[in-house]
Amino acid sequence: MYDIAILGGGPAGLSAAMTARARGKSTAVISNDPAQSPLWKADKVDNYPGVPNASGKDLLELMTKQAKEVGAELIQGRVTSMMDTGDGFMLNAGTEIYEASAVIIATGVVGAKPLPGETEYLGKGVSYCATCDGMLYKSKKAAVVGRSADAPEEANALKEMGVDVLYTGISKKRPQSLSEEIPYISAKKIEVVGDSTVTAISLDGEPHETSGVFILRETVAPTALFPDIAMKGGYIKVDKAMKTSAKGVYAAGDCIGKPLQIAKAVGEGLIAALSAVDYLSKK
Numbered sequence: 001m002y003d004i005a006i007l008g009g010g011p012a013g014l015s016a017a018m019t020a021r022a023r024g025k026s027t028a029v030i031s032n033d034p035a036q037s038p039l040w041k042a043d044k045v046d047n048y049p050g051v052p053n054a055s056g057k058d059l060l061e062l063m064t065k066q067a068k069e070v071g072a073e074l075i076q077g078r079v080t081s082m083m084d085t086g087d088g089f090m091l092n093a094g095t096e097i098y099e100a101s102a103v104i105i106a107t108g109v110v111g112a113k114p115l116p117g118e119t120e121y122l123g124k125g126v127s128y129c130a131t132c133d134g135m136l137y138k139s140k141k142a143a144v145v146g147r148s149a150d151a152p153e154e155a156n157a158l159k160e161m162g163v164d165v166l167y168t169g170i171s172k173k174r175p176q177s178l179s180e181e182i183p184y185i186s187a188k189k190i191e192v193v194g195d196s197t198v199t200a201i202s203l204d205g206e207p208h209e210t211s212g213v214f215i216l217r218e219t220v221a222p223t224a225l226f227p228d229i230a231m232k233g234g235y236i237k238v239d240k241a242m243k244t245s246a247k248g249v250y251a252a253g254d255c256i257g258k259p260l261q262i263a264k265a266v267g268e269g270l271i272a273a274l275s276a277v278d279y280l281s282k283k
């Protein structure tokens with residue numbers, strides 16, 4: 001069990017990790033492939049003090065190196081759900097489960113709005129994790145909504161588990177890495193349809209019968225991650241100490257609001273870590 005688990009290895013999460021380690025706390029940063037993060041795509045960052053003209057990639061690599069050097073554990077994975085166990089938190093990332101006494105959410109902005117039916121059928125046929133829930137759909141139909149770089153590989157893995165997979169993406173061209181055995185449909189308007197559980201996916205108005213819908217994005221909406229968390233204007237609601245509405249859960253960076261800038265994210269990561277350390281000292 002870690003003292004502090006940090007979700008997201010961007011500037012906010014890495015800054016939080018450095019402070020947590022400076023206070024002697026065991027710290028894990030669980031994050032997606034850094035190459036998929038928004039900062040990685042910034043050609044030039046010219047407003048972060050002390051590192052003029054760095055690329056986003058350079059900056060992220062420097063921050064990651066620094067967090068590792070002070071003893072933070074960097075784990076590659078996407079956290080799809082989080083549960084309060086009473087004594088701490090359990091985090092699911094693929095087939096792995098991590099436990100921590102306190103959590104800092106630093107997952108950046110969630111660009112996409114939920115699909116119609118997504119929230120209603122979450123856990124009733126809608127899933128964000130193919131490796132976790134794939135076996136539930138063995139010999140059944142499941143649709144994959146591909147919105148992340150690794151979605152085709154996840155769909156291939158489902159196929160190998162014996163799931164009858166249909167893949168849908170935005171692009172007119174099917175992804176190169178998608179198995180040829182998996183049918184591909186390009187669709188812009190997607191809806192999850194069901195009664196008590198998922199029964200179909202509607203693609204540009206055309207229904208396709210299915211028992212499951214895997215929606216694979218780089219990020220998971222905070223409320224899907226942890227339904228107890230309060231939001232304000234589309235961002236996680238926090239106080240000045242970066243405390244969320246859930247005990248033991250803190251948040252920092254773009255996921256708590258504007259301005260969406262590195263310097264702000266770094267400062268908030270530090271405050272969130274100090275607050276989490278204070279919480280642990282009183283636990």
Ligand SMILES: Cc1cc2nc3c(=O)[nH]c(=O)nc-3n(C[C@H](O)[C@H](O)[C@H](O)COP(=O)(O)OP(=O)(O)OC[C@H]3O[C@@H](n4cnc5c(N)ncnc54)[C@H](O)[C@@H]3O)c2cc1C
Pocket residue numbers: 007008009010011012013030031032033034036037038039041042043044045046047048077078079080106107108109218219220252253254255259260261262263265
């Ligand atoms: C093209 C571009 C250029 C930019 N240029 C500048 C600039 O010049 N100056 C500036 O100050 N800002 C710039 N920004 C904004 C800056 O990148 C963000 O404000 C900053 O990265 C926010 O840091 P963060 O840690 O809050 O979130 P992020 O950097 O978004 O990091 C969050 C990380 O968490 C991961 N993650 C999300 N959900 C999960 C999950 N469920 N499980 C595991 N990992 C997860 C994400 O993949 C990501 O790696 C730019 C952004 C873009 C896109």
